[in-house]
Amino acid sequence: MKPGFNLCFLGYGNVNRTLVRLLAERESELRDRHGIAFRVTGIASRRLGWLADPNGFDLTALWGAGAPAREKLEGNSIPRRNPSAQSVREWLVAAHADVLFEATSLNVKDGQPAVDHIRAALEHGAHAITANKGPIVHAYRELRDLAAMHKKKFLFESTVMDGIPIFSLFDQMPTIHLQGFHGILNSTTNVILGEMEQGLTLDEALKKAQALGVAETDATHDIDGWDAAVKTAALITVLMDIPIRLKEISREGIRDLTPQALRNARRDGWPFKLVCRAKREGNGVKASVAPEKVLATSPMGKITGTSSYIYFETDIFPGLAITEENPGLYATAYGMLADFVRAVRD
Numbered sequence: 001m002k003p004g005f006n007l008c009f010l011g012y013g014n015v016n017r018t019l020v021r022l023l024a025e026r027e028s029e030l031r032d033r034h035g036i037a038f039r040v041t042g043i044a045s046r047r048l049g050w051l052a053d054p055n056g057f058d059l060t061a062l063w064g065a066g067a068p069a070r071e072k073l074e075g076n077s078i079p080r081r082n083p084s085a086q087s088v089r090e091w092l093v094a095a096h097a098d099v100l101f102e103a104t105s106l107n108v109k110d111g112q113p114a115v116d117h118i119r120a121a122l123e124h125g126a127h128a129i130t131a132n133k134g135p136i137v138h139a140y141r142e143l144r145d146l147a148a149m150h151k152k153k154f155l156f157e158s159t160v161m162d163g164i165p166i167f168s169l170f171d172q173m174p175t176i177h178l179q180g181f182h183g184i185l186n187s188t189t190n191v192i193l194g195e196m197e198q199g200l201t202l203d204e205a206l207k208k209a210q211a212l213g214v215a216e217t218d219a220t221h222d223i224d225g226w227d228a229a230v231k232t233a234a235l236i237t238v239l240m241d242i243p244i245r246l247k248e249i250s251r252e253g254i255r256d257l258t259p260q261a262l263r264n265a266r267r268d269g270w271p272f273k274l275v276c277r278a279k280r281e282g283n284g285v286k287a288s289v290a291p292e293k294v295l296a297t298s299p300m301g302k303i304t305g306t307s308s309y310i311y312f313e314t315d316i317f318p319g320l321a322i323t324e325e326n327p328g329l330y331a332t333a334y335g336m337l338a339d340f341v342r343a344v345r346d
Contacts, residue, residue: 004037004038004039005036005037005038005039005098005099005344006038006039006041006042006054006056006095006096006097006098006099007023007038007039007040007041007042007097007098007099007101007340008040008041008042008043008044008052008091008092008095008097008099008100008101008121008126009040009042009043009044009101009103010042010044010045010088010100010101010102010103010104010117011044011045011102011103011104011105012043012044012045012047012048012103013045013103014329015103015131015158015329015332015333015336016101016103016333017062018329018330018332018333019101019103019333019336019337020040020059020062021333022330022333022334022337023038023040023059023337024059024060026337027059030341034341034345036341036344036345038099039055039056039057040056040057040059040062041053041054041055041056041057041095041096041097042091042092042094042095042097043057043062044088044091050085050086050087050088050090050091050094052085052091052094052095053095054094054095054096088113088116088117088120088121089120089124092120092121092124092126093124097121097124097126098126098127098344099126099127099128099129099340099343099344100117100118100121100126100127100128100129101129101130101131101336101340102114102117102118102121102128102129102130102131102132102135103130103131103132103336104117104132105132106132106133106134106221106227106230107134108134108221108226108230108246110134110138111132111134111135111137111138111139112134114130114132114134114135115134115135115138115139115143118130118135118139118143118154119139119142119143119146122143122146122147122150122152122154123146123150125150125152126152127147127152127153127154127155127340127343127344128143128147128152128153128154128155129153129155129156129336129339129340129343130155130156130158130159131156131158131159131332131335131336132156132159133156133159133160133227133230133231133234134230135156136156136159136233136234136237136238137230137233137234137237137246140234140237140238140243141243152343153339153342153343153346155167155339155342155343156234156339157335157336157338157339158332158333158335158336158339159231159234160185160231160234160235161185161308161310161322161324161327162308162324162327162331162332162334162335163327163331163332163333163334163335163336163337163338164308164322164324164331164335165335165338166235166239166310166322167238167239168338168342170239173314173316176314176315176316176317177314177315177316178239178240178280178312178313178314179279179280179313179314179315180277180278180279180280180285180312180313181235181276181277181278181310181311181312181313182275182276182277182278182300182310182311183275183276183300183308183309183310183311184273184274184275184276184300184303184307184308184309184310185227185228185231185232185276185308185310186222186225186227186228186231186274187214187305187306187307187308187327188209188214188215188216188219188222188223188227189222189223189225189228189253189254189274190273190274190303190304190305190306190307190308191205191209191212191214191215191305191306192205192206192209192215192222192223192254193205193254193257193262193271193272193273193274194304194305195208195209196257196258196259196262197259197262197263197266197271199259199263200259201259202223202254202255202257206219206223214306223253223254223255224251224253224255225251225252225253225254225274225289225290226246226251226253228274228276228289229246229249229251229276229289230246231276232249232276232277232278232287232289233245233246233249233287235278236278236285236287240278240280240285242280242283242284242285244285244287248287249287249288249289250287250288250289250290251288251289251290252288252289252290252291253274253291254272254274254291257272257291265293266296269295269296269297270293270294270295270296270301271293271294271296271301272291272292272293272294273291273292273294273300273301273303274289274290274291274292275289275290275291275292275294275300276288276289277289299311299321299323303323305326306326306327307323307324307325307326307327308323308324308327309321309322309323309324310322
């Protein structure tokens with residue numbers, strides 16, 4: 001049995017709350033099958049502040065940490081002798097952090113403050129696991145090298161296609177050279193396009209997607225293609241080992257598509273999808289995100305709802321495809337849990 005690990009959660013929205021629940025549900029399996037024990041010693045968010053208890057919080061109480069969570073957590077768990085932390089570094093020290101789960105909001109411009117959060121965790125001596133795509137696009141090599149310097153792991157499986165092991169899959173295929181890929185990586189636009197094919201306007205389809213819990217309150221990153229572009233950049237940066245800036249990716253969202261155009265395309269057997277593409281060209285890569293008509297009977301044409309699809313072209317395997325069927329929050333949380341096991345098992 002490995003010693004118990006102190007886990008800290010930065011950003012306590014749906015993903016990290018679901019992860020806490022998944023950890024609680026799999027606690028016995030992690031201990032008995034994998035020899036991994038843990039306790040949650042840090043919770044932080046804009047609403048809760050920097051909460052730390054090196055003795056560990058009650059996992060069950062953390063599942064539904066809603067409006068009264070700060071009072072509940074502080075009243076039941078925070079020792080009076082530990083003053084509240086005022087920064088991420090103070091918080092990591094107060095919580096005796098061994099692993100950071102970073103799940104704050106995406107900042108397309110520069111990946112902050114998530115980049116600083118991960119840097120602080122690695123310099124503290126903790127493994128850093130994130131569901132945030134920004135640090136991969138804006139600081140991957142720096143954080144990768146920093147993790148290696150401190151003999152810690154920087155992992156990010158949940159950033160693309162939830163918990164499907166895309167990045168770790170390529171870790172298991174040494175010397176494979178990725179030549180390119182294409183796919184559908186943004187579920188929000190996929191749902192919206194499907195609703196617009198039924199006659200809803202963009203605004204009506206977005207409201208329905210929000211009511212279903214698929215779309216964020218501000219879905220600009222999805223509709224304008226930013227989320228798909230960031231995922232494309234992350235895959236290029238890590239799997240093709242070619243750093244790429246977002247402005248180098250040709251990007252077009254779905255705002256200009258009309259219900260009539262979408263209905264006609266579906267009727268003709270060539271529905272519109274928001275497609276990500278990347279192709280190695282010399283020492284660089286050509287990449288794009290844009291609506292495309294795809295054959296309805298093709299793998300991309302069959303992707304509906306919150307499903308995703310990616311097709312890789314490699315020098316050894318001409319085609320390697322992965323389809324994810326209508327994942328939920330547990331899928332994203334699972335990616336972080338799997339990263340945790342990989343980090344502490346090695």
